[in-house]
Amino acid sequence: xxxxxxxxxxxxxxxxxxxxxxxxxxxxxxxxxxxxxxxxxxxxxxxxxxxxxxxxxxxxxxxxxxxxxxxxxxxxxxxxxxxxxxxxxxxxxxxxxxxxxxxxxxxxxxxxxxxxxxxxxxxxxxxxxxxx
Numbered sequence: 001x002x003x004x005x006x007x008x009x010x011x012x013x014x015x016x017x018x019x020x021x022x023x024x025x026x027x028x029x030x031x032x033x034x035x036x037x038x039x040x041x042x043x044x045x046x047x048x049x050x051x052x053x054x055x056x057x058x059x060x061x062x063x064x065x066x067x068x069x070x071x072x073x074x075x076x077x078x079x080x081x082x083x084x085x086x087x088x089x090x091x092x093x094x095x096x097x098x099x100x101x102x103x104x105x106x107x108x109x110x111x112x113x114x115x116x117x118x119x120x121x122x123x124x125x126x127x128x129x130x131x132x
Contacts (some may be wrong), residue, residue: 015034029093030079032057040067040079040090047084053077057094071096 032038053058056077058070066080074096081090091109104121106113115121 029076029095030069031095031097032069034071034096034098037068037070040069040081041065042067042089042091043083044083046081046089048080048082048086050080050082051077051094052053052079056096069094074098 021063028036028042032039039062043063046061046067049059049061049067051059053075054072055081056071056073056075058072060068060070062068069079076096077094078088078115079089079092079094083089104113104117115123
């Protein structure tokens, strides 16, 4: 019985594996530290740049094939970069996190104070979520 099932599933499993192999490989998310920038080089010139949540990350155009991502707030968003024909050059998640374990957030009701503790705890220049 098991041998017959293996013979029947063999072609189906082979077809499923072939279909999965045809899918494009998913790259790991682009990681950016908060208040720091990361350069993204493109395979071809960009025409349109879209950031899912601009409160988490910002994208600035350096030139037609270079984009600079800046981490603005903790979290996950996405980055989509299209060429002139509307084809996706980049369609990836962007993960913004702290640079080290030496950062502390103190919450007092609705107020947030972000501290950098290396080696002494000092207030950050601009707390997360504060208005300019």
